[in-house]
Amino acid sequence: MKDLKYLAAFSIPLMGFLSIYFRGIFTFLTLVYAFAFLPILELILSTDTTNLNKEQIEGKLKNKWFDWLLYLNLPIVYGLLLYALIVVSTNALATYELVGLSFSLGIVLAVNGINVAHELGHRQITNERFLGKTLLLPALYMHFYIEHNFGHHLNAATPEDPATARYNQSVYSFWFTSIIRQYFKSWRIQKHLLKNINKSFFSFKNDMFWYLIFQPLYLIIVFIAFGNIGFVFALTSAIVGFVLLETVNYIEHYGLLRLKTKSGRYERVREVHSWNSNHVIGRIVLYELTRHSDHHYKTSKKYQVLDCHEDSPQMPFGYPTSMVLSLIPPLWFKIMNKRVPKEMIVNG
Numbered sequence: 001m002k003d004l005k006y007l008a009a010f011s012i013p014l015m016g017f018l019s020i021y022f023r024g025i026f027t028f029l030t031l032v033y034a035f036a037f038l039p040i041l042e043l044i045l046s047t048d049t050t051n052l053n054k055e056q057i058e059g060k061l062k063n064k065w066f067d068w069l070l071y072l073n074l075p076i077v078y079g080l081l082l083y084a085l086i087v088v089s090t091n092a093l094a095t096y097e098l099v100g101l102s103f104s105l106g107i108v109l110a111v112n113g114i115n116v117a118h119e120l121g122h123r124q125i126t127n128e129r130f131l132g133k134t135l136l137l138p139a140l141y142m143h144f145y146i147e148h149n150f151g152h153h154l155n156a157a158t159p160e161d162p163a164t165a166r167y168n169q170s171v172y173s174f175w176f177t178s179i180i181r182q183y184f185k186s187w188r189i190q191k192h193l194l195k196n197i198n199k200s201f202f203s204f205k206n207d208m209f210w211y212l213i214f215q216p217l218y219l220i221i222v223f224i225a226f227g228n229i230g231f232v233f234a235l236t237s238a239i240v241g242f243v244l245l246e247t248v249n250y251i252e253h254y255g256l257l258r259l260k261t262k263s264g265r266y267e268r269v270r271e272v273h274s275w276n277s278n279h280v281i282g283r284i285v286l287y288e289l290t291r292h293s294d295h296h297y298k299t300s301k302k303y304q305v306l307d308c309h310e311d312s313p314q315m316p317f318g319y320p321t322s323m324v325l326s327l328i329p330p331l332w333f334k335i336m337n338k339r340v341p342k343e344m345i346v347n348g
Helices: 002-022 024-044 054-062 065-071 073-090 095-121 126-139 144-155 171-196 207-253 280-285 292-297 319-326 329-339 342-346
Strands: none
Touching: 002 024, 002 065, 002 073, 002 095, 002 280, 024 095, 024 280, 024 319, 065 073, 065 095, 065 126, 073 095, 073 126, 073 207, 095 126, 095 144, 095 207, 126 144, 126 207, 144 171, 144 207, 171 207, 171 329, 207 319, 280 319, 319 329
16 A cells, blocks of 8 residues: 555646646646645655565565556646647637646646656667657656666766765756757767767767757647747746756756866766655655765666665755755755765865
């Protein structure tokens, strides 16, 4: 029965559905749920630092339930997207309703789209990686697959990583530096990957070219089917989605840096180079993304068997609460700066 807890991840699209269905002030329901109600729950409920034993791990890895929970997000995300586009294009909605629905759908695209795509993108099965890329499409962030898997995991917690926030860098500055640098770095990584398999830059194996086709094509189809308002809505929802992703990136590695060895190379990625959170609500809603330290330590591990490492830097709050705090830089710095290891600050 404990495995049913991950059904809570579908509470986000449920709130999104209710936002679209009831409209009016309810269009902000998903926003309030994700960044007010869930943080309050996180403050009330205790953390869980327990890890699975070997027998439990083997059982959970054999149980396909955990995989199907991820796959189910594909029809849910696209179904909700279609429903929202129909509603905004066939009803005379007030501006505030459109804003509210953009936030609601954007949160769904981030949590049940990009976040699930992140998990699937690390899988070894081609079909699962394909599902992950498909979930990135509505957020217009398909290049995330390349930069995250072949860039971020190699360079995390170093100045070379666009997705690692510097000490004392605000989340607002990080949004711009990370979004821009990740996109251009994706092209450089793609070029390197093609060179490794002796393919030219104009090869069909160049995924970045395909992303340049699929994402604009998606927006064109939306424009043709749902008009100007549908197009603007899809675009703004995507922006909300990937900005939320970058906010998560911000809190995951804020201020943490890998030190250099005597050879001048960076030390290997360890548990201390990602912020960990054992707050129950964030863990189940985000498919254990908050146990990020173990994810970086062993990238091949599936979400249901991620561990808590005692020597990982611990966040005082869960991810939903931390995302809200990051939007208030002075408060964020006051809480988090003293938790950053001093040696990392000196070498930063």
